[in-house]
Amino acid sequence: MWTLDDSDSPSASSSSSALAEWGVWVRDGAVAEESADELRAEILGCFEAGLLQQSGNKLALKDPSGARTGAALAKRNVFEADVVAEGAVQLPELLNRSPRLRQLLEDERLREALQNPWLKLHRLEQAKIQVNVGGGGAFPCHFDLPNAATATRVLTVLLYLNPAWQEGDGGEVEVLPLPFAALPLAPLHGRLVAFSSCTSLHRVRPFSGAQPRVCINFWFEGEATLPFPQPLTDESYDPRALRILRILRQQPAELRAFCKVWYSDIMVQSLRDTFDPCEELEAAIALHFEEMAAVKLRIAGSVLEIFRECLPFSPPASSRKDEDEEAEEAAELGGLFDGL
Numbered sequence: 001m002w003t004l005d006d007s008d009s010p011s012a013s014s015s016s017s018a019l020a021e022w023g024v025w026v027r028d029g030a031v032a033e034e035s036a037d038e039l040r041a042e043i044l045g046c047f048e049a050g051l052l053q054q055s056g057n058k059l060a061l062k063d064p065s066g067a068r069t070g071a072a073l074a075k076r077n078v079f080e081a082d083v084v085a086e087g088a089v090q091l092p093e094l095l096n097r098s099p100r101l102r103q104l105l106e107d108e109r110l111r112e113a114l115q116n117p118w119l120k121l122h123r124l125e126q127a128k129i130q131v132n133v134g135g136g137g138a139f140p141c142h143f144d145l146p147n148a149a150t151a152t153r154v155l156t157v158l159l160y161l162n163p164a165w166q167e168g169d170g171g172e173v174e175v176l177p178l179p180f181a182a183l184p185l186a187p188l189h190g191r192l193v194a195f196s197s198c199t200s201l202h203r204v205r206p207f208s209g210a211q212p213r214v215c216i217n218f219w220f221e222g223e224a225t226l227p228f229p230q231p232l233t234d235e236s237y238d239p240r241a242l243r244i245l246r247i248l249r250q251q252p253a254e255l256r257a258f259c260k261v262w263y264s265d266i267m268v269q270s271l272r273d274t275f276d277p278c279e280e281l282e283a284a285i286a287l288h289f290e291e292m293a294a295v296k297l298r299i300a301g302s303v304l305e306i307f308r309e310c311l312p313f314s315p316p317a318s319s320r321k322d323e324d325e326e327a328e329e330a331a332e333l334g335g336l337f338d339g340l
């Protein structure tokens with residue numbers, strides 16, 4: 001199992017420095033174990049009562065005439081319910097039987113704890129509960145872009161509720177934090193993972209555990225006064241690669257386009273992992289390659305050569321936490337929802 005340790009993962013830093021450098025932050029034990037157990041039991045109760053729907057994705061593709069269209073494909077074995085949408089609590093029937101979940105959604109401490117001088121979180125825009133019953137249930141690589149172009153979603157937060165998760169079960173959320181190596185994070189009980197909604201490409205690896213994989217997604221609206229992750233300043237990195245990265249990190253739409261090229265193989269693999277074989281899937285993969293080729297034409301060949309030479313970067317020195325910082329942060333954020 002990939003383990004987080006103090007020297008080479010975003011868990012080794014405060015949320016603001018990890019989000020600035022990696023665009024990702026991990027905190028274990030974000031809810032007391034008892035609360036995590038209760039939340040899991042409530043969510044599984046809702047699932048058994050038939051209150052969650054099969055999850056799907058609308059994939060962009062071209063029809064045989066070449067016109068752009070979309071197809072809704074089901075994600076095998078993954079079930080969801082939106083419990084907050086457009087800032088308002090939904091599904092009274094579901095929440096009436098889930099008092100812990102309701103409390104968690106109404107608790108403002110998560111939003112407050114994740115803010116920092118350059119990241120203001122205005123409100124919880126959307127929240128979703130998710131149950132993955134195994135058998136290879138997965139999510140393809142994606143960004144958590146909001147549906148409405150005017151929405152100001154900035155931060156995704158995931159809370160995992162899986163006491164029985166073991167190495168070999170799969171179901172890791174894999175974040176691709178350019179220019180660092182892929183970061184597969186096990187969905188451990190009480191683990192919280194936060195990342196930039198618009199610039200962190202991620203997927204869920206196929207899950208085959210015996211016990212369902214449970215998670216809660218929170219999406220926050222807000223304002224990042226500096227686009228994040230922010231340009232890296234560590235002078236030990238190759239200056240040519242740093243310069244390219246600075247440009248990409250300052251222009252989220254360009255960063256997303258670049259990811260189509262840089263992560264093309266894993267993007268295609270993740271589509272095949274998630275959806276059953278069908279014509280629409282092949283058409284979506286064909287469109288991916290077409291779009292990827294168009295982006296590639298815009299990228300100077302030297303950019304890809306420099307990245308191939310220098311990436312992945314080893315983790316920044318500043319992500320290594322000293323003991324004082326660690327203690328202070330634990331006091332601030334450990335057991336974020338202990339009061340439940």
Ligand SMILES: O=C(O)CCC(=O)C(=O)O
Nearest residue numbers: 139144158173204215217
């Ligand atoms: O289940 C997870 O770990 C993440 C799910 C996800 O990426 C999403 O719902 O957008």
Ligand SMILES: [Fe+2]
Nearest residue numbers: 142143144202
């Ligand atoms: Fe996502």
